[in-house]
Amino acid sequence: MNVISLVGARPQFIKEAVVNRVIRERSAWKHILVHSGQHYDFNMSGTFFDELGIPQPNYFLGVGSGSHAVQTADAMCKFEEVLIKEKPDMVMLYGDTNTTLAGALDAAKLHIPVAHIEAGPRTYNKLFPEEVNRVLTDHISDLLFACTELNVENLRKEGITEGVYNAGDVMYDLYLKMLPKLDLVKEMRRYGLSEDEYILATIHRDFNTDNAERFTAILKGLNTISKVKGLQILYPMHPRARKKAAEFGLNGLLENLITTEPLGYIELMSLLQNAKYVVTDSGGFQRETYWAQKRSLLIMPQGWQEITDTGWHLLENDPQNMDWVEKTEVLESSMDYPGKIFGDGFAAQKIVDTILKTFN
Numbered sequence: 633m634n635v636i637s638l639v640g641a642r643p644q645f646i647k648e649a650v651v652n653r654v655i656r657e658r659s660a661w662k663h664i665l666v667h668s669g670q671h672y673d674f675n676m677s678g679t680f681f682d683e684l685g686i687p688q689p690n691y692f693l694g695v696g697s698g699s700h701a702v703q704t705a706d707a708m709c710k711f712e713e714v715l716i717k718e719k720p721d722m723v724m725l726y727g728d729t730n731t732t733l734a735g736a737l738d739a740a741k742l743h744i745p746v747a748h749i750e751a752g753p754r755t756y757n758k759l760f761p762e763e764v765n766r767v768l769t770d771h772i773s774d775l776l777f778a779c780t781e782l783n784v785e786n787l788r789k790e791g792i793t794e795g796v797y798n799a800g801d802v803m804y805d806l807y808l809k810m811l812p813k814l815d816l817v818k819e820m821r822r823y824g825l826s827e828d829e830y831i832l833a834t835i836h837r838d839f840n841t842d843n844a845e846r847f848t849a850i851l852k853g854l855n856t857i858s859k860v861k862g863l864q865i866l867y868p869m870h871p872r873a874r875k876k877a878a879e880f881g882l883n884g885l886l887e888n889l890i891t892t893e894p895l896g897y898i899e900l901m902s903l904l905q906n907a908k909y910v911v912t913d914s915g916g917f918q919r920e921t922y923w924a925q926k927r928s929l930l931i932m933p934q935g936w937q938e939i940t941d942t943g944w945h946l947l948e949n950d951p952q953n954m955d956w957v958e959k960t961e962v963l964e965s966s967m968d969y970p971g972k973i974f975g976d977g978f979a980a981q982k983i984v985d986t987i988l989k990t991f992n
């Protein structure tokens with residue numbers, strides 16, 4: 633059996649790492665890895681292959697940045713050529729990026745079955761490009777691996793019931809596997825930080841960074857909580873955020889923050905362990921934050937409802953008008969950890985088992 637995995641953006645390398653390892657350990661099938669090139673800077677891509685031990689991709693499509701149409705169409709044209717040449721029995725796709733959608737459309741039109749990992753999250757808000765990508769991908773997938781029961785339920789509401797499995801979250805598998813490799817003290821020292829005396833912020837989504845007023849309010853908010861609470865702010869910056877801050881003349885608001893290039897997986901997970909709390913707009917990092925039992929302020933219209941419904945993470949979508957200090961006080965109040973939500977750490981095993989069973 634011959635399976636192609638298509639990845640292209642940072643969170644997909646993390647998800648592929650754990651599934652790829654299980655496939656290799658079990659010699660499950662001939663696995664061909666294709667990198668679309670949606671993310672291409674070393675610290676957005678290469679570093680994850682190195683530190684997570686992902687084999688080098690068999691194909692690199694060099695798609696790069698561009699409008700949604702340009703990026704998706706370019707990935708489609710180039711990935712179609714690989715599918716025609718390799719004739720795989722199945723295509724594996726992760727998450728909800730433009731790379732995911734491109735792969736799903738290509739495979740479906742060539743009548744190649746699609747396995748979608750992280751199927752079923754919904755925001756019901758088409759302003760997110762990711763929502764469009766994941767809804768369309770789910771509707772043309774044959775095997776749908778959800779992370780939670782709520783995701784299974786979301787699929788059922790759209791009439792998708794066949795081939796749906798609640799496998800748990802492959803990112804949780806990886807998180808558990810990598811915990812022993814974290815070096816908490818080394819990473820804090822690198823940035824002159826002390827335990828419980830810093831906030832880890834990752835703000836990179838287009839709805840926050842590409843709107844000058846919103847991005848200004850977020851950076852002002854981070855400065856305010858730093859000053860009032862006497863906490864340092866560590867902000868690893870996605871290249872998009874870095875470019876937009878410069879374009880909008882906001883570099884002055886970065887002066888009192890500790891900004892870095894995007895961090896590798898081990899660096900970021902190490903720094904997460906001793907942070908007081910987190911401010912983020914990332915779908916993946918809010919889950920990792922939850923597993924580290926840290927609370928978070930989510931600056932976005934919707935987060936993972938499984939977490940926000942418990943009150944552990946606070947959802948706030950009005951950075952201009954919200955009281956930042958008051959919100960952090962809620963995060964500092966005591967609360968019992970709600971417990972496991974994203975499976976048992978064996979999602980990748982279940983996914984590989986299910987694919988093998990389907991083909992045998």
Ligand code: UD1
Pocket residue numbers: 641642643670671672673676677697698728729730731761762836837838870871872875915
């Ligand atoms: C993409 C995903 C998003 C995911 C994020 C993870 C889509 C629609 N969005 O968003 O769901 O959370 O990846 O990071 O697919 N850039 C560089 N170097 C790089 C990559 C990007 O400089 O290696 C800059 C470019 O200016 C580019 C911008 O970042 O235009 C945005 O990159 P893009 O891949 O289009 O979207 P992300 O915001 O990264």
